[in-house]
Amino acid sequence: MSGQGRRILSSRSIFFVSIAILLAVGFFLPFERHKPAIHLPAAEVFNIAGFPISNSVIATWVTMAVLLVIGILVTRRMKLVPGRLQAAFEMLLGMCYGLCESIAGEKWGRKFFPIVVTIFLFVLFNAWLSLFPGFGSLEVFTGEHEVELLRGANTDINTPLAIALISFFCVEFFGLRAHGVRYLSEFFNFGPLFRSIGQIITGKVKSGLNGLVTGFILLFVGILELFSHFVRILSFTLRLFGNMTAGEILILIVVFLVPFTVVTVFYGLELFVGFIQALIFSILTLVFLTLATAHHGE
Amino acid sequence: MDPATMKLLAVGLAASLGLMGPALAIGLIGYSALQGLARNPEAGGRIQTAMILVTAFAEAIGIYALIIALILAFV
Numbered sequence: 394m395s396g397q398g399r400r401i402l403s404s405r406s407i408f409f410v411s412i413a414i415l416l417a418v419g420f421f422l423p424f425e426r427h428k429p430a431i432h433l434p435a436a437e438v439f440n441i442a443g444f445p446i447s448n449s450v451i452a453t454w455v456t457m458a459v460l461l462v463i464g465i466l467v468t469r470r471m472k473l474v475p476g477r478l479q480a481a482f483e484m485l486l487g488m489c490y491g492l493c494e495s496i497a498g499e500k501w502g503r504k505f506f507p508i509v510v511t512i513f514l515f516v517l518f519n520a521w522l523s524l525f526p527g528f529g530s531l532e533v534f535t536g537e538h539e540v541e542l543l544r545g546a547n548t549d550i551n552t553p554l555a556i557a558l559i560s561f562f563c564v565e566f567f568g569l570r571a572h573g574v575r576y577l578s579e580f581f582n583f584g585p586l587f588r589s590i591g592q593i594i595t596g597k598v599k600s601g602l603n604g605l606v607t608g609f610i611l612l613f614v615g616i617l618e619l620f621s622h623f624v625r626i627l628s629f630t631l632r633l634f635g636n637m638t639a640g641e642i643l644i645l646i647v648v649f650l651v652p653f654t655v656v657t658v659f660y661g662l663e664l665f666v667g668f669i670q671a672l673i674f675s676i677l678t679l680v681f682l683t684l685a686t687a688h689h690g691e
Numbered sequence: 692m693d694p695a696t697m698k699l700l701a702v703g704l705a706a707s708l709g710l711m712g713p714a715l716a717i718g719l720i721g722y723s724a725l726q727g728l729a730r731n732p733e734a735g736g737r738i739q740t741a742m743i744l745v746t747a748f749a750e751a752i753g754i755y756a757l758i759i760a761l762i763l764a765f766v
Contacts, residue, residue: 431765432765433761433762433765433766492740496740628751631751631754631755631758632747632750632751632754634758635754635755635757635758635761636750636754638758638761639754639757639761642761669743672743673743673744673747676740676743676744677744677747680744
């Protein structure tokens with residue numbers, strides 16, 4: 394009993410003492426410490442015929458490559474009776490599909506599933522790959538100064554904007570497909586107004602005047618609805634960009650306050666935040682798609 | 692006060708004042724979601740989905756304040 398205790402004690406204590414010594418040496422060695430520099434616009438690495446390729450674009454290529462490789466590896470040898478890898482991914486996708494169907498219903502859930510899951514995986518892998526050790530440490534020399542080769546794609550405002558625009562156009566497309574031109578009458582609701590004007594002209598003044606007020610209110614509500622659709626783009630963009638940038642800055646600051654130890658907690662937090670942001674982006678898209686294709690009460 | 696001090700003050704105020712409202716909102720959302728869960732545990736999944744959604748809306752407002760603070764601080 395005592396021998397076992399001593400053995401655990403010795404191996405563990407060696408580990409902790411060595412880490413403590415390393416930390417102490419790190420604190421007191423006269424290394425030159427650079428102040429952490431934070432650049433909000435992504436730096437340009439190279440350009441193709443005047444078209445700038447920034448480091449966040451390269452990071453999205455890395456993300457796409459990783460997703461492609463995972464997809465090819467999983468679906469390379471598909472069997473009717475799945476192996477271990479295939480079974481795991483089938484279960485994951487089944488869970489996603491169940492969630493999608495429970496929100497959008499069976500008919501539309503099948504159509505929205507690819508869009509929603511693509512957005513989810515892309516945002517998730519952008520966030521998680523940028524937490525890999527060494528991701529932001531690679532630097533290249535571009536003529537005048539060194540820039541990072543990779544930078545978390547979500548921390549460049551253009552990537553969230555692009556995904557938000559894709560989500561917006563998908564919502565409008567499916568709304569138009571479900572309701573035809575009548576989808577636009579949700580925004581430009583002139584019908585009740587013209588009907589009441591017609592009533593005034595044909596002599597039913599009293600009910601016409603009542604309808605006039607309602608018509609103006611409905612017109613205004615429609616314009617507000619149109620406005621809210623455009624505000625969604627802004628809120629999607631800023632939510633993802635702000636969360637991811639704040640996470641990167643948080644980790645940077647914590648690393649410089651307490652090296653090595655405390656930052657692990659914040660890495661865990663950032664893993665969670667990345668997952669939640671991906672979930673929110675995809676679920677909100679799904680809910681907006683469902684709202685656009687739902688039957689209007691007319 | 693010189694402009695640099697003013698800028699630091701503005702960063703701190705933008706972040707702290709702007710995050711007060713969303714913090715309260717998220718607290719209220721969690722409060723009511725937990726109450727709903729305690730009264731009706733079977734509806735857990737649906738309550739959770741709705742809670743995350745509404746939290747995202749509340750959080751977005753905080754993020755706007757945060758972005759203003761970031762832009763003031765680093766651009």
